Amino acid sequence: MASSSSYNCPCAACKFLRRKCMPGCIFAPYFPPEEPQKFANVHKIFGASNVSKLLHELLPHQREDAVNSLAYEAEARVKDPVYGCVGAISFLQRQVERLQKELDAANADLIRYACNDIPSGIACTAGSKFGSSHGSSAEAG
Amino acid sequence: MASSSSYNCPCAACKFLRRKCMPGCIFAPYFPPEEPQKFANVHKIFGASNVSKLLHELLPHQREDAVNSLAYEAEARVKDPVYGCVGAISFLQRQVERLQKELDAANADLIRYACNDIPSGIACTAGSKFGSSHGSSAEAG
Structure with a gap:
């Protein structure tokens, strides 16, 4: 996990949402810039604000697993809009x-x-x- | 499926969103008023507008299966926010x-x-x- 974010290299979420990636960005550790599709899928299916809310409700050590399971579900739903995973x-x-x-x-x-x-x-x-x-x-x- | 909606008996989605349930409401056939939790879960996890968009992109005969699979995923995520289904x-x-x-x-x-x-x-x-x-x-x- 843990891709550090800086102004020069925003995380995939902030890049997608065209906003400045601030220190402490909730998405940055789990959406590295080199995996843009991961956030695009999660955003399309769940919405950025739902994912942000869900991550804030979890303990930090649970967030990586949560993001990975959300990314899996989102990818499955993009591929199969009727049945998803x-x-x-x-x-x-x-x-x-x-x-x-x-x-x-x-x-x-x-x-x-x-x-x-x-x-x-x-x-x-x-x-x-x-x-x-x-x-x-x-x-x- | 097919719970008809009228002004007197809005579907679970329109009731949740506090709006008038119009004829042709995209949610009405799949979110009957007697199952309020089904829409509440789907709204919490996916967001009403994402679900509406997804349903509009599908053929009418695919929508019931899609709603049921979304409801299943949403319920699983509500119960287990880290891993969901x-x-x-x-x-x-x-x-x-x-x-x-x-x-x-x-x-x-x-x-x-x-x-x-x-x-x-x-x-x-x-x-x-x-x-x-x-x-x-x-x-x-």
């Missing part, structure tokens, strides 16, 4: 449900193997069935 | 990673059973090992 939440929830079902099924098979309901060694080609999870693994990354 | 994303990402690891391990065990590396029927008590996933199942819900 809630689209990512829906996608992840579906992925969790699918993985949980696959895991429950695999565990049920394991219990049946362990209890001898399925004779072991029936088919090494069964690997093709189990291999299907690796597709989801790639998707998860 | 990005906290849910981080939680879900960790859950996906954990489930994927558990699934990979279960599938590796199944392949070993199928290839006869583990004699089947060794212990029905193995169920206690497999049962651990049901804790995660509850967590997922």
Whole structure:
């Protein structure tokens, strides 16, 4: 974090808002001049005064995380104005449900193997069935 | 959706903003008077004019989903000013990673059973090992 601001090098927020970047500027540590898009997104979605208000209500050590999560949400909303980052939440929830079902099924098979309901060694080609999870693994990354 | 607005019953947005709710009000179909907190949250986090601008830029059939996702984000940010709904994303990402690891391990065990590396029927008590996933199942819900 902590990009120091001076009159010669205003932070991205003050540059965007065309105002003098004063010492103690609430935005300066989190919106360095070399990342102009970060503030542009946050300003477009939340508005500079809302963000300033929110930062003032937090403890100094919480502000960097807050700005980063706001910047993430803002970028997601710029890219997807209908769902924003809630689209990512829906996608992840579906992925969790699918993985949980696959895991429950695999565990049920394991219990049946362990209890001898399925004779072991029936088919090494069964690997093709189990291999299907690796597709989801790639998707998860 | 579609709560009709009239002078006698302004939508939650117009009531909050203390203005007359005119026919064709952009907020009225999505902010019914019986859900005042929905608009209060969205106004606090995004600002009424940002939301109005965003809705005007969308097609009418996209607006309800957009309002609902904005309301979700706003409520999450009100509850957790530092991380907002990005906290849910981080939680879900960790859950996906954990489930994927558990699934990979279960599938590796199944392949070993199928290839006869583990004699089947060794212990029905193995169920206690497999049962651990049901804790995660509850967590997922």
